[in-house]
Every structure is written in structure tokens, then in C-alpha cells.
Amino acid sequence: MxxxxxxxxxxxxxxxxxxxxxxxxxxxxxxxxxxxxxxxxxxxxxxxxxxxxxxxxxxxxxxxxxxxxxxxxxxxxxxxxxxxxxxxxxxxxxxxxxxxxxxxxxxxxxxxxxxxxxxxxxxxxxxxxxxxxxxxxxHLRGRWRLLFGMVLANRPWLLIPGLKSALVASLATGAVATVNSTVWLLAGSLSWWRLVVATVASITLVVAWLVIDGELWDRPDDESPQARERSRLYNTSTLLTLTSGVLMGYFALYVVNLAWAYFILDPDLMGGYLNKTLGYRDLFVLAWFVASAATVGGGLGSGLETDEAIRAAAYSKREEDRRDRLAHDRDSR
Missing domain, CATH: 3.40.390.10 (Collagenase (Catalytic Domain))
Structure with missing residues (x-):
């Protein structure tokens, strides 16, 4: 044969x-x-x-x-x-x-x-x-399929382990904020749309900080349409990857804060202290507000480690590594 x-x-x-x-x-x-x-x-x-x-x-x-x-x-x-x-x-x-x-x-x-x-x-x-x-x-459907494939190739779920210090700072911020009476008053005074705005703003701020601090924004090598299209594609995939990763971290933080609040707080006791009628349903609102505050406090208040998971969120950074390795292989031959 x-x-x-x-x-x-x-x-x-x-x-x-x-x-x-x-x-x-x-x-x-x-x-x-x-x-x-x-x-x-x-x-x-x-x-x-x-x-x-x-x-x-x-x-x-x-x-x-x-x-x-x-x-x-x-x-x-x-x-x-x-x-x-x-x-x-x-x-x-x-x-x-x-x-x-x-x-x-x-x-x-x-x-x-x-x-x-x-x-x-x-x-x-x-x-x-x-x-x-x-x-x-x-043209259109294929571009979206390509972009979706690029985001999954970036593995956004690995971003959270790459933000160890930010994660620890967020958990600490959330734990302290949960037992703060002022935070209870603020959470109870916010309408649902303000809580939504707080969520969007907190995630946006952290994503922007990751892009700026990590220098993840790709710029065209020249003014050709191909170079500009490449940068748009890379930057869009980077933003979607970071947003997905931060959003996963946000929901994880919400669940942890909610479990912590249920374990340590008595709504009747806190309501008596604040002269308000509170129930266990108010803990969901509290955990929501605390998750937004802790995301901002943890993400912006701590330095980022040099971690491959963060670099892997950007195609432009992986391309730099690829170019360096390709050049090294050529020189060694």
C-alpha cells in the first residue's frame, strides 16, 4: 500500500x-x-x-x-x-x-x-x-463567525485567574461593603435602572483600564485598508474577550457577595438599626450594588500582574510573540 x-x-x-x-x-x-x-x-x-x-x-x-x-x-x-x-x-x-x-x-x-x-x-x-x-x-455573516471564533480562541474564562490581585481586592471590598450600613442605605435607594447603569459603568471602567494599563490596543502598521481592517478586527475581538471575562468575574463576585450576605447578615437586625423594614429579598439588591462597587474598587485599585492570560486576551500581543518566535527560528537556522 x-x-x-x-x-x-x-x-x-x-x-x-x-x-x-x-x-x-x-x-x-x-x-x-x-x-x-x-x-x-x-x-x-x-x-x-x-x-x-x-x-x-x-x-x-x-x-x-x-x-x-x-x-x-x-x-x-x-x-x-x-x-x-x-x-x-x-x-x-x-x-x-x-x-x-x-x-x-x-x-x-x-x-x-x-x-x-x-x-x-x-x-x-x-x-x-x-x-x-x-x-x-x-461578508457579514462570515465576519461575525470569524469574530466569534477569535473571541473563543482567546479563552475569556481564563482572564479571571490572570487578575489575581484584582480578584482578591474585589472580594475584600465586597466583604467590607456588605456589612456597611451606608452601603445598605445606598443600595435601597437605587432604582433598578440605576443599578443597571452601575453594572455597565463598572464593567466598562475595568475593561478600559485593562486595555490602557496592559497596552492591548492595536494600531495599524500603515495606512492601507488591510492594516486598518486587521486592527479593527483585533481590537474588536480584544474588547469582546475582555468584556466577557470581566462579566464572568462580575457574576462570580455577585454570587460570592450574596452567599456572604446570607451567611452573616440578619435583615431584621439591620432594618432595626436603619429604621427600615428589610427582608431577605433586599440582600439580592445589596449584593448587586456591592458587586458593581467591588468590581471598580478591585479592578482599578490594584496593579495587574504580568500574566499570559491577560496577554492572551489580545490578538495583537499574541502576534508580537509569534513574530518574535518566527524571527528567532529564522535566525537560528
Whole structure:
């Protein structure tokens, strides 16, 4: 049986984990045997023209003696017209590059597996000398799917562990504020829409602080439409990732404050002290108000650690790491 040597070149971290799950890929028609090799290495930088990424993959194939090569990247790709791409193949060179975020971020392992198998099956056919083939995402719906995939690739749920000092400060602020009579009076005097405004304002302030203090805002390298579009895409995904992470932390803080209030406070006793009639339902309002105050106090009142979880929230920062590693690999060769 003929053996086809297949190379999967994946960006570090999540793309590498997805690629390693495909080391057992086999031909769907039971024909030639696939010998799959996985290499973890950054081969793409920025939302670049996909031709540059394909060229690097072809160099890898020549050096390692692969018959077929597929690159898996966590970055968005575009063609010379600025259109976002899911995949591009070069049938003549038997090379393809797949943008994982363009798959939408849901069931990534299974979707990527199906996509890579289909690409390899198509490229394993006898060479016909065909031109490069690309799958372009729909303009509006595809952009939202790409953006959603980028946010999930950023793993916003890992942002909270990256804000250890802010989290501790928020919990301490909430614990003290919960037993403060002035806070009880303020919480009881606020209408529901003021509480909503306080929630939105607290989350917005913390997100803005993370962007400014962490220098997470990406700026175009030049004035070209492609560079501006890349920055807009990166910055939008960063803001959505940070907002999602801070929102998760806010709800966690609300639950902790509510549990603490139920455990330590007696509404009748506090009501007698304040000359008001209070019940356990008032604890929900109290915890809501305290969560907003503690989010601001903890987020802005403490320094941010240098943590990979925070850097990972921004595509621009991960791109810097990717560029540095790619340059280092080139210099070492």
C-alpha cells in the first residue's frame, strides 16, 4: 500500500493541541496510508496575505520530505482583495492553510478534523496543475463567525485567574461593603435602572483600564485598508474577550457577595438599626450594588500582574510573540 507523508504545521497552543488530535488521520476511501507528522511552529503572522503563509508551508514540505502539508493557524487570513478566508489550497504544491477561528469556535476539534481530512483527500488526488483554490467567508455573516471564533480562541474564562490581585481586592471590598450600613442605605435607594447603569459603568471602567494599563490596543502598521481592517478586527475581538471575562468575574463576585450576605447578615437586625423594614429579598439588591462597587474598587485599585492570560486576551500581543518566535527560528537556522 502506498504511503503518503502528511505534515500538519500548527501555531503554538490551541492549534497545536487540535493538530495532535489528528495524528491518527487516515484516508476516508481506504486507499493510500497517511503517515501524519505534527509540527508546532508559528508560520503565519498577522492577518496577512495568505500567499505568505502558503509559501512558508511549502518550504517546510521541501525540508521535511512531505507529500502533503496543511497549516492550522489561529489568526484570520485574507486575500489580496481584503476578503476573509476559511481555507486556501495550492493543488500544484499540495499545500493548504486553514484559519481555525473562521470555523466559528464551536466544536473546533471535530470541525477542524473534518476540514483537514477533506483537504488532504482532495490534494491526494493526482496532480492536475490547478490554480490556487480558496474558500471566502460571506461578508457579514462570515465576519461575525470569524469574530466569534477569535473571541473563543482567546479563552475569556481564563482572564479571571490572570487578575489575581484584582480578584482578591474585589472580594475584600465586597466583604467590607456588605456589612456597611451606608452601603445598605445606598443600595435601597437605587432604582433598578440605576443599578443597571452601575453594572455597565463598572464593567466598562475595568475593561478600559485593562486595555490602557496592559497596552492591548492595536494600531495599524500603515495606512492601507488591510492594516486598518486587521486592527479593527483585533481590537474588536480584544474588547469582546475582555468584556466577557470581566462579566464572568462580575457574576462570580455577585454570587460570592450574596452567599456572604446570607451567611452573616440578619435583615431584621439591620432594618432595626436603619429604621427600615428589610427582608431577605433586599440582600439580592445589596449584593448587586456591592458587586458593581467591588468590581471598580478591585479592578482599578490594584496593579495587574504580568500574566499570559491577560496577554492572551489580545490578538495583537499574541502576534508580537509569534513574530518574535518566527524571527528567532529564522535566525537560528
Amino acid at each position: 502506498e504511503t503518503i507523508h502528511v505534515g500538519l504545521v500548527a501555531d503554538p497552543a490551541a492549534p497545536t493541541a487540535i493538530a495532535r488530535d489528528m495524528s491518527d488521520l487516515s484516508s476516508p476511501d481506504g486507499g493510500a496510508s497517511w503517515d501524519v507528522t505534527v509540527v508546532s511552529e508559528p508560520f503565519s503572522t498577522g492577518s496577512e496575505d495568505v500567499g505568505a503563509a502558503v509559501g512558508r508551508l511549502q518550504d517546510q514540505a521541501c525540508q521535511r520530505g512531505w507529500d502533503l502539508v496543511v497549516g492550522l493557524t489561529e489568526l484570520p487570513l485574507h486575500d489580496h482583495k481584503g476578503r476573509h478566508l476559511l481555507v486556501q489550497t495550492d493543488p500544484e504544491q499540495r499545500t493548504a492553510v486553514l484559519s481555525l477561528p473562521a470555523l466559528g469556535g464551536i466544536r473546533m476539534h471535530s470541525r477542524a478534523r473534518r476540514a483537514v481530512r477533506a483537504l488532504l483527500s482532495a490534494m491526494a488526488e493526482p496532480r492536475t496543475g490547478g490554480e490556487a483554490h480558496r474558500v471566502v467567508l460571506p
